[in-house]
Amino acid sequence: xxxxxxxxxxxxxxxxxxxxxxxxxxxxxxxxxxxxxxxxxxxxxxxxxxxxxxxxxxxxxxxxxxxxxxxxxxxxxxxxxxxxxxxxxxxxxxxxxxxxxxxxxxxxxxxxxxxxxxxxxxxxxxxxxxxxxxxxxxxxxxxxxxxxxxxxxxxxxxxxxxxxxxxxxxxxxx
Numbered sequence: 539x540x541x542x543x544x545x546x547x548x549x550x551x552x553x554x555x556x557x558x559x560x561x562x563x564x565x566x567x568x569x570x571x572x573x574x575x576x577x578x579x580x581x582x583x584x585x586x587x588x589x590x591x592x593x594x595x596x597x598x599x600x601x602x603x604x605x606x607x608x609x610x611x612x613x614x615x616x617x618x619x620x621x622x623x624x625x626x627x628x629x630x631x632x633x634x635x636x637x638x639x640x641x642x643x644x645x646x647x648x649x650x651x652x653x654x655x656x657x658x659x660x661x662x663x664x665x666x667x668x669x670x671x672x673x674x675x676x677x678x679x680x681x682x683x684x685x686x687x688x689x690x691x692x693x694x695x696x697x698x699x700x701x702x703x704x705x706x707x708x709x710x711x712x
Contacts, residue, residue, distance in 0.1 A: 544608050548607055549676040549694075550694070552600075552604070554692060556690055558577065559576065574593060580594070583599055586611050588622065597679040598627060598652075598660040599628045601662050619637050634706060637709070644706060648666075650710055651663045654705045655703045659677070661676060667696075676692065
């Protein structure tokens with residue numbers, strides 16, 4: 539059975555994946571490391587007949603890919619407030635707007651929410667520390683730098699609830 543916990547475990551398992559120099563060894567975490575934005579995430583979304591945007595920024599595509607892996611494409615589209623015809627899961631701000639149109643955005647982190655940043659970047663809330671007002675954010679196409687939106691790997695970062703670069707959290711009904 540597909541679950542939010544399963545999705546979060548998938549997100550943890552992807553940490554360390556690096557983008558590739560070309561379409562070679564896409565399934566390897568470390569082989570063919572490069573800066574050309576080639577990933578298994580874009581390939582797999584492309585193979586579903588949606589725009590994975592191989593060779594382009596992939597932070598948001600990665601988040602949609604996690605949904606597809608855990609829930610299947612139809613449920614992933616539903617979770618992202620999209621259909622095959624309206625799919626824009628490769629674009630951070632368009633994804634935010636799809637959630638906003640359904641009244642499913644806010645400024646409070648919730649487990650499983652997709653977080654969109656003002657610097658055109660996306661991540662996923664995978665843990666919350668309410669005592670310290672911090673959340674763990676799994677992000678693709680980034681580095682250890684908090685403001686990096688093109689770092690070439692999947693990283694987990696701890697972020698403040700009050701991070702001024704947060705545009706909003708996109709809430710998914712699990």
